[in-house]
Amino acid sequence: MKKIALAIHGGAGTIRKSMITKELESKYREGLKNALEAGWKILQAGGTSLDAVEASVIVLEDNPLFNAGRGAVFTHDEKNELDACVMDGKTLQAGAVAFVRNVKNPIKLARLVMEKTEHILLAGVGANEFARQMEVEFETDEYFFTDFRYRQLLTAREEHKIQLDHSGVQSSKSNPKSLGTVGAVACDFLGNVAAATSTGGMTNKKFGRVGDTPIVGAGTYADDKTCAVSCTGHGEFFMQTVAAYDVACRMKYKNLSLSEAANETIEHLRESGGEGGLIAVDAVGNIALPFNSEGMYRAFITSDGAAIMEIYK
Numbered sequence: 001m002k003k004i005a006l007a008i009h010g011g012a013g014t015i016r017k018s019m020i021t022k023e024l025e026s027k028y029r030e031g032l033k034n035a036l037e038a039g040w041k042i043l044q045a046g047g048t049s050l051d052a053v054e055a056s057v058i059v060l061e062d063n064p065l066f067n068a069g070r071g072a073v074f075t076h077d078e079k080n081e082l083d084a085c086v087m088d089g090k091t092l093q094a095g096a097v098a099f100v101r102n103v104k105n106p107i108k109l110a111r112l113v114m115e116k117t118e119h120i121l122l123a124g125v126g127a128n129e130f131a132r133q134m135e136v137e138f139e140t141d142e143y144f145f146t147d148f149r150y151r152q153l154l155t156a157r158e159e160h161k162i163q164l165d166h167s168g169v170q171s172s173k174s175n176p177k178s179l180g181t182v183g184a185v186a187c188d189f190l191g192n193v194a195a196a197t198s199t200g201g202m203t204n205k206k207f208g209r210v211g212d213t214p215i216v217g218a219g220t221y222a223d224d225k226t227c228a229v230s231c232t233g234h235g236e237f238f239m240q241t242v243a244a245y246d247v248a249c250r251m252k253y254k255n256l257s258l259s260e261a262a263n264e265t266i267e268h269l270r271e272s273g274g275e276g277g278l279i280a281v282d283a284v285g286n287i288a289l290p291f292n293s294e295g296m297y298r299a300f301i302t303s304d305g306a307a308i309m310e311i312y313k
């Protein structure tokens, strides 16, 4: 029987043990565990990698601790604008949404773009109109309001910074600089891989800024012939280095293993000045989780063994 595998992330950044209380750390761990279980149940029952990554990301979107769905960061204008992307490595089909508002689970909407339209990426008002037509769940502005995110915005605005969620804002134990984008990658029993990523983007972002997350090849990518990848970090650098596709290219053209390719991509990102990490899986269930930041919320499980959950370097 083929090996199955699932990896998830909850963002990368300046995450030090000294910055997080024990209580908060256990909440993060619980959040990761719940998300991992949701996807793993599906894979174990013989479900598809696509269903598994969507299920894991939905759990993280519903958790206010992570910068996606409910816990999304604030834009300069005090709004929550959400980006998400899903990609199926079997068909190379992808669906994505950018700066949608009040949609409870942007990853579900991204999948609907993939399955119900002839397009790949819908943005803004049009994406919201599509969400209404698809009758997806909407939530109020209050649902998306989290006090610590709002304080992050006030600090970033005061300092005139467009703020990556993980870095730069004065951190404290109750407000660590580390709460990021979420993502999942999986390989199912048939050796099909899939990737899903969802984010609120950057604190204090302006003018309809869209990051790497919903851009196929930058923040999210999947191809059964190589790997599935979900990225987190300073989006502009992931776009410049086309990071997710870069991992696949290094496997395809340089004949590298998944972990060699993923490490090279993160090294290239570092050389380009970018901070962050990625999770990746190949079609035989290998997993790689490299990052160049101080930490990355991450967890994985394969049919070889128990679940592993880690936060710090």
Ligand code: ASP
Pocket: 011, 012, 067, 165, 166, 179, 180, 181, 199, 200, 201, 202, 210, 211, 212, 213, 219, 231, 232, 233, 234, 235, 236
């Ligand atoms: N990559 C995301 C963006 O730039 C942010 C993150 O990963 O936290 O929109």
